[in-house]
Amino acid sequence: MSTDPWPSTSDPLGEALHLLEVRGAFYCRSEFTTPFGLELPPYEGYLWFHVITRGSCWLEAPGAQPRRLAASELALVPHGQGHRLRSEPDAATPSIFALEREQLGERYEILRHGGGGERVDMVCGAVRFDHPAAGRLLALLPQILTVDPASSPTRLEWLRSTLRLMELEADGLRPGGETVITRLSDVLVVQALRAWLESDPAARSGWLGALQDPLIGRAISLVHREPGREWTVASLADQVPMSRSAFAARFTELVGEPAMSYVTRWRMHLAATALRDEGATVAELASRFGYRSEAAFARAFKRVVGSPPGAVRRTRPV
Template sequence: MDATPWAGRDRVAAALQMLRMRGVFYCRSELTEPWGLEMPAIADSVSFHVPTVGSCWLRVDGVPPVELRAGDLALVPHGRGHEILSSPDVRSSPRVDLLPQHFVGPHYSVLQHGGGGRATQLVCGVVAFDDLAARELMRSLPSVLTVRADEPVMASSVRDTLRLMADELTRTQPGAEAVATRLSDILVVQAIRAWLAHDPSARDGWLLALQDDRIGTALEAMHADPGGDWSLEELARTATMSRSAFSARFTGLLGEAPMAYLTRWRMNLAADRLRDDRATVAQVAAEVGYRSEAAFTRAFARTIGTTPGAVRRQALLPAPAGG
């Protein structure tokens, strides 16, 4: 489980550099008013939507509807189900994955839908992150993240990325999905960077903790050596703080105690490793700092909600046909 330490004080920049995505699905939609589409929830994923022609509305439970105009970019970071609509008063929104569409490849389709009125064209994608630090970063993002086409932060490089992605997903050529996935890396990083620069709420939680000189140092150490012989005392020493002050500041910034965070980090790393069919439970237990497989199994089940063996057996099952 190789880890590259996050060097320097700008740990957020380092976290952004670690973002690597895998495309789950891409869709180019040609829509005519009135129309509505329900996007199903997909765990551990980020959805993005870019109208290239016309406009639409994004509706996520608990968030006021957001209008998107041509060239705007919206991220829905937490794998939540949501709706894309021609207007906020549209009530009927069939699930997009149940509508007839033309599948250009196993992970890319073209959808035509609507009532014949004003046209809107959309490029949408669902991407997932394999890196644990990237997933933790995603947890820190708001329910909806929007970058407007006319904002100064929407530099020509962002618009060029959107144009290239739309072009790749419009033309059916070899490697289009692979190129779109790499462009997704860039697009999501650009959107998060814009949010960090212009939204005061970005300086909170995990991201704020990363930027803290002392707590960030302890986080860096844990992430770089998750299997280390860490104790509360050792982490406080790394942060050059007293144990009580370190624990209070860490918990205040991250909403959980240092050792609880470390256990959660280790168990999520372990779950990722167990999905690799070459890793045994005993090997993974040792990698995340447990000398006793039984103690590791108890901690894993308490944190993840299932046993290490169950996760490993699930990973070894053959993929569903057509998946």
Template sequence: MTQPHVPDPSLLAQPIGDPLGEILHLLKLTGTFYCQSRLTAPWGLTIPGFPEVMSFAVVIAGRAWLKVGEDTPFEIQKGDLVLMTHGAPISLYSDKDAPLRQLEELPIRKVTELFETLEFGGGGDASSIMYGLVRLDHASSPMLMALLPDVLKIDPWEEEAGSWLQGTLQFIAREARELRPGGETVITRLADVVVIEAIRRWLSRSPDANRGWLKAARDPQIGRAIVAIHRDPAADWSVETLAQVAGMSRSAFAARFTSLVDKPAMQYLAEWRMNLARRMLKETAQPIATIAADLGYQSEPAFNRAFKRVTGTTPGQVRRRQVEGAVA
């Protein structure tokens, strides 16, 4: 049995900077699939949805119609960036009467493990679209994605978007046209940056971004407690010690945390630990007992019970599914 891990004293004494900025700093994307396409009218394709995966489309040349799930289609044109956040199936087509085909049925050329190209269509007006599937790779990702709208559309040619975003998309377009040696690496890395920028712009501009967990992260007192949990999740936190971090009384802290986050501080701590545990189980070969100890649990059975209570499954089941998926 391990001994309780006392909270880092520096978290109780030192000032903490921008909590939301610190969370965003840790965000990174795991590329699942990127496809650079050259499409000539008439053309149409459908792409299945993938749970817990975001998709995006960047129009490099021409225009297209985009339908997300069962929503009303809308037109996108050169320079538009559209981020679909909740894994819905999408359809892209040259016009509303164009026949649709499944993406996997089309003549895709595999360039690398992550990057593919596609040329398809009836020989008419040409469009070039980059499509990608990406996964936010951070323990805060489930909470952030739960608050994101289904569709984020950005016109980077707006003055407010900034010249760097325009320049980045122009550079992606040039690399896509020429596909020089290493071009697929450049495209996928820059696409990651553009997707994260789309999320940051929504966070800074949308009224909907100032609610729930995001509003709590911006709060100067509750945000300090959230960052303390994130920095030292294995600590033996209590409402009292987190209230100290926030510089509040115990009762005022407990009430304000629950009001902003919609759950008590101890529940948030448990869920944060389980988000971390889920990642460790999927991405490492660490024994479950080691993961339990690293997250502050004094025994593996205690960790197993907490994991089952929060996630509805067991650590062993998550690990087995990951191994079976890797073998398949």
């Protein structure tokens, strides 16, 4: 019996979400009283999320109109930007690092701050994505993305249920609780992305639109699943199936680049991750991605990534 979690490519968009490999990095339960404000610093490569569980506040991020967030509303700041939260537009916003926080674990803390007025509670956190697909998806998101669960009974239920589980874990701090909390944070973010994919016209254009095309989306999924296979335009077209010329034209129209250019770039992004995180060698990666020589792989890598494989491997964290 197959253990493949994606036994078919009938849902390329869902498969893309599965591939994002979300990793929660930080979780904070915030208990504010008005007036209050704080500034969160830039956090390159991470996505911030904020959920209002009581009251309301303003969210401000560069390049976006300030947003008034109400109870049960979920907001994402997806581009790692510094941003501000405050009870009213003129409230002071000291750095979060200047505020006293109760550290309950390596990645979990409680923040209490404010002037003693009306209570505002939030759940905040930061997550990162470990898969090359994430960069393409996140690049399409607005500076601030908000999800109002009240517009859908189903969304409201999953938000409340997830937050309740997070609260239970936070209150008990049982063994493994931090891991559960960060995983539930991951669920919140993926659910928010799914809500955006379902409702925003921007999600039906460009690369995301291509994923939702029944033929081109299937081809992209096949490349994602088997990046080392000896793909050609003809073999991809045959898998869909379409004629070679029709497939090539449609792929370029929807994705914005030719099919083999996409295949090469996808392989090189995977290779860069393997160099940094696995310490893989050039020889291993050349074999993994179907190159006949290390030199051919290295040339393709430098053309796509902009640096030779050795330079990327040297930046691997110790």
